[in-house]
Amino acid sequence: MIMSNTAENKNEKKIRLKVYRENRGQDSGSHYDTFEVPYKKWTTVLDALLYVKSYMDPSVAIRYSCRMASCGSCGMKINGIPKLACYTKISELETSTIECEPLPNFPIIRDLVTDFSRFFDHHKSMHPYIEAKESSVDDTRKGTFSFYQSPEDVDKYLQFSYCIKCGLCYSACPTVGTDVNFPGPQALAQQYRYFADTRDESAKRLDIVDDRHGIWRCHFAGSCSKVCPKGVDPALGIQLLKSYMLGISKNDKVPAKKIEVESIDNRYNSSAKTE
């Protein structure tokens, strides 16, 4: 059955939204519901789903927050391809029916909402932070350092730091689909991000991914890089890491020079005096 809002203007353009429905908490199986939703040139798939929730069926479960491709919450499969719903305009899909399904490779919670626990566990297992002996900041905020990095140093990891952890690459990865212990493209690309950062002094980064279920399971399908909405190339990060592990690339990272700065409190005090 197609559900539509009869109070709408008949001249409006409408799109058919076919939405996957399933509730993990109820053993009632899955089905699709179809809604007819008015849209304009700038209407996104997320806007259309929110229209459905407001005027047609409030029980449709979706997850979103920023509505500007920054938080990574609204990932779903749209016409078969993992995309951010808030970053996908209906007019650009050039189709009369849009199919919205939950992201593959993630357990379903309800409808289009999936469970990211395993994905975030893999991310955390990579130690996704700078590990440096003298980088901790004590209570008095003394002993704070600045690290000098040249533009070339920053270029090595910058694109990987744009990751918003939306999970689209993880859902597109065929290896993740067959091995849940494989960390996936997002986590491995983050490992490269910190490995390449001249502020990081960890000697364990390559060991973390050198595991039976680790980096060697990547067969370079490349689908992760194709679906990334932020221009990150996880497949590249993985191949770069592999090349260091195989000795093809030499790790000639020169640790960033530390420059001691005045404590933040001192800087605040001196600026207050000059005002």
Ligand code: SF4
């Ligand atoms: S690498 Fe791209 S697709 Fe993968 S989680 Fe990060 S932003 Fe999303």
Ligand code: FES
């Ligand atoms: S709602 Fe934040 S990325 Fe789409």
